[in-house]
Amino acid sequence: MIAVIHSDDCPAVLDALAGRGIAFTRLSTTGGFLRAGNDTLLIGVEDNGIEDVMQVLREFCSVRKQFLDVGQAPFLGTLLHAPVEVTVGGATVFVVEVADFRKI
């Protein structure tokens, strides 16, 4: 699983995953739209572990609103004239099949 989460939610998510014995790797990443730091977790689980991870993400990744103003988003050029409300938080999750998994 690949989960992009808000950095503020990351400590609680990491604690919850570790507490359940779920292995993960945390990567510091940057969102393409906000150009702000977020965290991406690589989480290797069996099929029957997917829902456990989803439950942790639902519990600890809250959705909230944030205002994005022109100064924060110069890359949007002239498209942004007034602050816009953006939904942040939650989790963006990709569940992908792994062809092979080995530790050597």
Ligand code: 2BA
């Ligand atoms: P960002 O790209 O920085 O996007 C942050 C939030 O800004 C998005 O939250 C969304 O609410 C809003 N947003 C993004 N593009 C927008 C647009 N063109 N117009 C208006 N609002 C827009 P989420 O959708 O929850 O995404 C959170 C983070 O997850 C993203 O940060 C990005 O790092 C990642 N992400 C989301 N969808 C992705 C995808 N299809 N592929 C790869 N990464 C993705």
